[in-house]
Amino acid sequence: MTNQQPILKADDLSKRYEDGVLAVDHLNLNIYPGEVYCLLGANGAGKTTTINLFLNFIPPTTGTCYVNGIDVTKDPLEAKKYVSFVSENVMLYGNFTARQNLDFFAKLGGKTNLAKSDYYQVMRRVSLQEKAFEQRVKNFSKGMRQKLGISIAVIKDAPGILLDEPTSGLDPKAAEEFLEILEELKKEGKAILMSTHDIFRAKEIGDRVGIMKEGRLVMERTREELQYEDLVKIYIDYMKSEPLKI
Amino acid sequence: MMRTLFIKEVRDALSSRRFWVILALCLILIPLGVEVSLKDYQTRLQNYREAVRIYREETKQVQDVLYKEGAKAFAPPAQLSFLSLGLELVLPNVAETPAGRADPPVVMRLGNNESRDNLYEFFTGPLDLVFVVAVVMSLLAVILTYGAISGEKELGTLGQVLSNSVPRAKIILAKATANGLVLVIPFLLSLILSLTLVELQGGLPSAAGAWTSIGLGALVSVLLVGVFFNLGLFVSSLTKQAVPALVTLLLVWVFLYGVYPRLAAAAAQILHPVKSDALVALEKSQIKHDIEKARDAELETVAQTMPRDFKSEAFKAGQKKQQEIHDRYQAKLEAGWKAIDRDVEARRSTRDALTADIARLSPVSSFVRPMAELARSGWLESGQFRREVRQYEEVLNREIFDKQRIIRMPRGGMISNEADPKAPAPVFAYVPTPEDDVVRDILPDVALLILFNLVFFAGAFVTFLRYDPR
Secondary structure (H helix, E strand, O other), rough: OOOOOEEEEEEEEEEEEOOOOEEEEEEEEEEEEEEEEEEEOOOOOOOOHHHHOOOOOOOEEEEEEEOOOOEEOOOHHHOOEEEEEOOOOOOOOOEHHHHHHHOOOEEEEEEEOHHHHHHHHHHHOOOHHHOOOOOOOOHHHHHHHHEEEEEHHHHHHHOEEEEEOOOOOOOOOHHHHHHHHHHHHHOOOOEEEEEEEHHHHHHHHEEEEOOOOOOOEEEEHHHHOOOOOOOHHHHHHHHHHOOOOO | HHHHHHHHHHHHHHHHHHHHHHHHHHHHHHHHHHHHHHHHEEEEEEEEHHHHHHHHOOOEEEEHHOOOOOOOEOOOOOOOOOOOOOOOOOOOOEEEOOOOOOOOOOOOEOOOOOHHHHHHHHHHHEEEEEEEHHHHHHHHHHHHOOOHHHHHHHHHHHHHHOOOOOHHHHHHHHHHHHHHHHHHHHHHHHHHHHHHHHHHHOOOOEEHHHHHHHHHHHHHHHHHHHHHHHHHHHHHHOOOOOHHHHHHHHHHHHHHHHHHHHHHHHHHHHHHOOOHHHHHHHHEEEEHHHHHHHHHHHHHHHHOOOOOOOHHHHHOOOOHHHHHHHHHHHHHHHHHHHHHHHHHHHHHHHHHHHHHHHHHOOOHHHHHHHHHHHOOOOOHHHHHHHHHHHHHHHHHHHOOHHHHHEEEEEEEEEEEOOOOOOOOOOOOOOOOOOOHHHHHHHHHHHHHHHHHHHHHHHHHHHHHHHOOOO
């Protein structure tokens, strides 16, 4: 894995907000093709800020984010061609149908020649009910919206995927289905960065798991390492302890 | 990319209730307003024609002017008052000399013969295009745009869009063009429908100038709607939530529409006060009284030296001297009155210009004024009527009233008028303000409206480029 170029890379990344809060503190991160990296941490630990920095929603104070080798700050439009994003609450255009939303975001993602059947195929793949394809999104449940959100990421077919607490608030079945889709995307070679509070699912899906505290990455374990360690205990211990630099 | 964003904005707008409300309001209010205004104009036109007919029938000769009706001048109602009723109901549209014998120089009294049976119309204002655009369309522009950016941010869709390789400039341009068209097309369609309906009833003017005015009126209307539209985009890009954006916009709207123009008028009157017409009339009367008193004293002195024999040379010399005294005081009186008129006109003109300049900082004022001028129901037309009346006054004085002769004798005197009583009475023919003058007059306001549009859009554009979509 390490002889490949990382799709998502944070190089000594820091972000201090105007109010003085240091949200991300010298973060170094490399996520490779076919890898799921789960970022754990309490609220305010810096997980979402990290994702926002990758999306160039906010500029870093120091350091650099790279997507597919492209500096996100220097060339954000080029960088965003290689990354998809699914937020905690996927919010789409309520007056549009699922297909119309998918069509719009597919075109924004550069997929301009898709047929209705292509959209249907993607929505079937993420297990969205057929009857919802031509329904207005405003009446969708959160699970349905998350599925549609991941279908937007699927149809864009970018090598990097950023997921900001995507299973938060989903019922167990919907969360399980969501993770199955992630597993498929991983097998397709996508580099996935997922922030989450769900320790169990992080352990289940993550090839690597990192714990953030006060902007710092205080712990990182591989799937293999976690076979012999209790992630819950590690997490609780790190939450209690002073920040450590690894 | 731009096409995708544009189509999405149009589709989003068309699938919302707001668009259909806009369309319904335009299709109802604009034709209704035009129709009501047209009926009102036709009634006032009929009244004007009737008044002119009756006056001309009764005032055919100079003697009718001198001894019966006096002279009158009427301004026709503004044919394009469906654009803006403007100042039609308050500014002078009729001028008259005192009925019966009047001492020269005669000054025509200005008045307004428009009346409203239903006083509620004064209370609420007319349903002309100015009302529909300044109130309804500007509010709709605000309602259409307050959530354009902050609403999408609040909803989360903006983040989803910006996570793609989409230039922000294209997003804001697509929002501006698509939503702008969604707002302007129903407006223009409704206006065209209204004009077609009016044309079918034969109510539209045939003069090319009138069509220029209608076209410019539509342009100025679109510019005002654009100002509030771009202001909405700007405020939306400055806020993070839709409701604060809406509240801010409504407060700004109230200030620009209702508060600031009133403050401007009050400020101008305080900075540059102008005497009222009634006070000016009193001052003139005082001058006349003083001059006549002095004149009469001199005439009396001469009269005391005159013999009773009308045929004597001494009487004729006295009579000549009296005429000279009379003419001298007449000239003095005319000069005094003209000085007052000049002063008042100059002060009024300065005050009006000051009011307009202060008020122009509100785009609503920059819209209302040119609309009134284009409809020929504003200050320009009022000034034109005043000037025409002054010219008519000069004709009346030169041809009739200045020919009055006064002979003062020790115990009384006599007044005669040397004008031919059977001669046709001078007729007042009103010439409206030339089209070029109107266009020249409204150019600063049009330029300001364009500037407001550019400034607010530039503000929205620049702010959006740095907008935090989280």
